[in-house]
Amino acid sequence: MSFKDLKLIKPLLKAIESSGYSEPTLVQQKAIPPILDHKDVIVSAQTGTGKTAAFALPILQQLFDKQDAPKRGKKIRALIISPTRELAVQIQQNFKTYAQFSNLRSLVVFGGTSIEPQIDALNKGIDILVATPGRLLDLHKQDYINLDYIETLVLDEADLMLAMGFIDDIKKIERLCPENKQTLLFSATIPYKIEQLAHTILKDPERIDVTPTKSVAKDVSQVLYYVPKRNKIELCLHLLRNTIKGNVLIFRRTKFGVNKLEQTLTNNGYKVDSIHGDKAQSERQTALNKFKNGYVKILIATDVAARGIDINELDNVFNFDMPNQAETYVHRIGRTGRAGNIGRAYAMCSADEKSYVKTIEQYINVQIPIETEHPYPLDPKAKPIVHKKKGSKYKKGRKSVASKKKKKRWY
Template sequence: MQFKDLQLNKSILKAIAEQNYDAPTPVQQQTIPLVLAKKDVITTAQTGTGKTAAFALPILQMLFNKQDAGKKGKKLRALIVSPTRELALQIQESFKVYGKYSNLKSTVVYGGTSIEPQKDLLKKGVDILVATPGRLLDLHKQDCLNLDYIETLVLDEADLMLDMGFIDDVRKIERLCPQEKQVLLFSATMPNKVVNLANTILNEPETVNATPSSSTAQNVQQLLFYVHKQHKMELCLYLLRNTIEGNILIFRRTKMGIAKLEKMLKSNGYKVNSIHGDKTQDDREDALEKFKDGSINILIATDVAARGIDINNLDAVINFDIPNISETYVHRIGRTGRAGNSGVAYSFCSADEKPYIADIHKLINTTIPVMDEHPYVLDPKAKKEVHRTPGKSKHRPGRKSEASKKNKKRWY
């Protein structure tokens, strides 16, 4: 199938051709015709499958005939709600690229930055708005945008949106839009809370399952390292010195963990930066830009901050902390080995993370090869690691050892 077979007009096809895209991906082939047929759609697809174009292209096509209708001021007709600022910026970039040869205007609004310039952009009138939930509701509260003419509402990365606590905001946004509208829901996974949301706001939706959640990237070599929690830093350094090369994305569970790892790597001369929820929008964009232009080659991130970030030519992913949700593992390693390239995923598993690895093996229906040729191998029989306060006895207060009981002279 070619893009021209999808009933897209010449100006959109010209913009696609300039990006050197020859044929639509499976998610685009299945989703675009349904969107053009004005159906509500639920699409399950991982990042990197081309899902942004799966809704951006048909939205541009449907609005194309109305692009000059509002000479006195454009009406907002398409709304895309995205959980993170980084993802919102990428979606807006796609609309700009594919809508290059149209008069359709799109913009993006998100929190963590000044609201005034965003108000000015909205005053000038836009056809398509990409927004994070909180900032969208702020702008609506201040009467800076009118959602009465929305024809298509897109909820992107719905599972992450709900994980981040946006469920009430999403429902509120849906209610602010007209009752008669098309709703498109995209999600990497379909937990019950996403299914419940879909059941309440979509009307007889068609479903597209482009990538089953258990499928792991075909071009990614997966390697598992059992290591004591206290030696993960050393193992990371050892592999960076001896094995891992190129552009590397490292996942950690907490911001504090990221800070410690970043400090250690910098002190060892590595070009590294990080992104997490506490960083300002400017700092996050700056870190991403440096990673993309090669100023740094190691980026450390939490799952929330990294979700939806599109990085080309990523050579390796390191799971410094094993995720407790199996689908997250699939999502993480799918960031490398994209677009025909190959990549490697390294996972560091401590004793208390072994149950997570067992769940991941069940999900991906295969066993990740274990690497034991490294200096920090954890005893395979270790079930858990006991953390003790230095200088403090592991026994309960007042407990006497068996030896002391035997040696004690009894008066009786």
């Protein structure tokens, strides 16, 4: 199937061709026709499957007739809600690319940066708005954004928005839009709460599933190292020196863990940068650019900060901490092995993470190969270290034993 078969108009076909794409991906083949028919859709698809174009192309086509409104006369007619700044920026870049042969204007707004330039751009008039929930509601409250003319609302990475606690914001935004809009919901997984949300805000939606969720990218070779928790940093350094070739994206569970590992690797002479939720948007973008341009070979990230980051030539993914969600593992390792390249996924597992590995293997239906030849093997009988809280050496009650002895009772 070609993009022409999807009944896309010439300006869009020209933009697709100049971007170097020749055939639509599976999610694009399945999602574009119903979206063009103005149907509500729920799409279950992983990151890296081309889903941004699956909604961007039909939205641009539907708005094409309204493109020649004078700049200040433009109304926001398409709204895309994204959970993270990085993903929002990436979506808007896609819109710009596909709209290059039209007069349709798009804008991205997100928190963590100055609000004034975003207000200026809004005042000039735009057709398509990509936004994170907090900044959108902030601008709407201040009367800089009018959602009365929204024709299409897109909720991207809905499962992540749920995990980040945005669900009430999403419901509020949906209520601010016209009732007769088209709603498109994209999510890597469809947990029960997303199912509930879809039931309340979508009208008779068409369901599109292009995720064999239990499979992982075929072009990714996986390997697992069992290691005591205290030796993870040593094994990480050992692998970076002897095994891992090329650039590497390292995942840690917490911001504290990210900072600690960054410090250690820097002290060992590695060029490294990091992204996590506490960093300002400009710092995150700089770190990402340095990694993409090869200035640093190692980028350390938490899952939330790394969601939606697109790095075409990523050689390795390193799970320093095993994720406690099988879907997260699939997301992480799906960042490498893209566009026909072979990727490698390394994982370290300590005694307290063994149950996570079991869950992941059941989910992906694959036994992850174990590498035993390394300097810090984990004793197979090792039990997780449980830190027991020590109780107070003083007995409960307000009086000490000595004071009780001294007191003469009247009874």
